[in-house]
Amino acid sequence: MAGERRNRDEELRQQVIRQAKRMKQAEHDRRTLLAQTIYIGTLGLVFVLPVVAGAYLGRWIDELADGYSTRWTLSLIFLGVVVGGVNVYLLIRE
Incomplete structure (x- = not known):
């Protein structure tokens, strides 16, 4: 016992x-407050950079075309949103 x-x-x-x-x-x-802030900032950049890059690239391509066109700008902005969303998903999944 x-x-x-x-x-x-x-x-x-x-x-x-x-x-x-x-x-x-x-x-x-x-995690500290600073580490969380950096993480949120990184998420923002990972999402916004492809959108902005798509907008600038699309605008440049549209300026090369004759006449008024926003087709490439809008298409590449949309593509940037999709790529940014995938980037955020992959970063959060880690």
């Missing part, structure tokens, strides 16, 4: 030690 009690006490002790280690690790891994 005493041996059984010692085994339970030892199991409880080991469990408490494991939980304490997990809590210390969680505290260590917690």
Whole structure:
């Protein structure tokens, strides 16, 4: 009976030690406000840059065409939105 009690006490002790280690690790891994701000900023850039690049490239191609045209500009903006959305999805999934 005493041996059984010692085994339970030892199991409880080991469990408490494991939980304490997990809590210390969680505290260590917690993101700071600065890290979260940088992450959100990165998400924004990853989304906005393809849209802006598509707009500028489309505008340049449309200026090369004769007459008034916005076909390339609108098409490449839409493509930039799709590419930006995929980039954000892949970054969040990591």
